[in-house]
Amino acid sequence: MAIKSDKFFIEKQPYYKPQANEIDIATAAYEHNLPLLLKGPTGCGKTRFMEYMAWRLERPLITVSCHDDLTTSDLVGRYLIRSGETVWIDGPLALAVKAGGICYLDEIVEARKDTTVVIHPLADDRRTLPIEKRGEILTAPKEFMLAISYNPGYQSVLKDLKPSTRQRFVAIEFSYPEPELEAEIVAHESGIDETLAKSIPCVPWTPYTKPEGTGPSGGCKHEIAHPCRKVDTRRN
Template sequence: MISYNENRTTALIDVAETFGLPEANGLFMEGFLESDHPAIPNIDAGYVFRKEQFRDVYGFLEDPDGDGFYIHGPTGCGKTSLIRQIAARLHWPVQDVTCHGRMELSDLVGQHTLVNGSMQFMYGPLANAVKHGHILILNEIDLVDPSELAGLNGILEGSPLIIASNGGEVITPHEKFRVVATANSNGAGDSSGLYQGVLRQNGAFMDRFSLLEATYPDEEIESFILAKSAGALPEELRQKMISVANEVRRIFIGEADSDISLSVTFSTRTLVRWARKTLRVRSPANPNAIEYALFRSLTARAEEEERIAIHQIAKDIFGDHWA
């Protein structure tokens, strides 16, 4: 087992300069001095922060006021990356957990494990976050049995974490401990049928969270992202890719006037992948580079009918540029 120095020094971070938000000029946020702690996320230099979302996360991280923070929205809209990229720039360690239907509270707390011939208690992500002041991110939290999540109620309110399986160890929450949950639903279950396995969450548990509804980035932001990540691609083609992505998203979430239903959609990451792959395979010998890259980036994992529908949308939007 490798141990790391948790004696981190706090520091004031310039919001406007660090997060690219000039309207926040003169605003500072408490983070930490830069370190090589392995739980600090890597910075994505091309990430673009949206001031409305940042404002809510800023308020929570500065003073959670006894709450957790719950971000819900359609798949691929950047719920987790928002927190990770803020934490990366604040040099704030993150315990990142992907939840599932069989997850139990003990998976988060820790368990005894055989180490060098003897049993030792290995702290889980929740215990580490509580003890050392990390941000605990619970991704896809609405897949977990609500009865298991009820065990977090006291922790969210600031009560000590008591680990009965480790001799009744009591861990008082670090002042920098934060809990962030992400989900496709707002805790009331999934009425759209898009997200299998989503469960309606306990009302008392949900009452312990501040909520943020995340959406896909607007066209201006995605234009900026594509210009930075695939600037060698003509602007006209980049804009058409964004138009395709937005139309697919509208169909996916049921906002488009269409008889088509889709089980896959565009995240900004997928959009960037499409643009970059198009650049890599473009050549006179490959006149179908845009379609080929779309298949490799997204539609290879779609059902045949969905693939045909998405490619038809792209063909209609690209027109003569499609081939």
């Protein structure tokens, strides 16, 4: 039975403006126990989308910001000394499995390859999480969902997502919204007048390229946006 984790529930509806049928795709993936891959430039709304979906599905959301030093123990758990005793502390991935929540691994390619392999059995029909240090195998309840994200245009070739990982996921491709909608989002998020938001210069861009003079992800200067003009329903 799934364990409730009130700490990770999102009570207030996050502000999110859908651009296509990404909500329907993610909902269908959840209902069919399929993992989700969000790909797109920095600031296009991938994390906000996951917050919205967690609220919509009424599931706790546990987010992990991946980095070079992330280890398997950081995700799964480790033994620690507490009050002179050795105790096991679950990592965020194990917590999400036990809670029947959503585990969102943000910028998955930043983590080491030997670390991300641990998600493979969770991302296929086994839906299990081996905890080798305890000799246990956790089976994910139907409420659990695994989601990952990465930025194909920002990462180097050495940090691309492995095909053996990517092919397990239903992919949704995100990009920046059109200027009119972006101005609406910026106005809502910042509290400024929409007329002023429309006057903020927006640098033209193409998906996953870095126009000269822009930020690391390319695209508009005001990267507070959500959006998704392309939805890839294939498991790639």
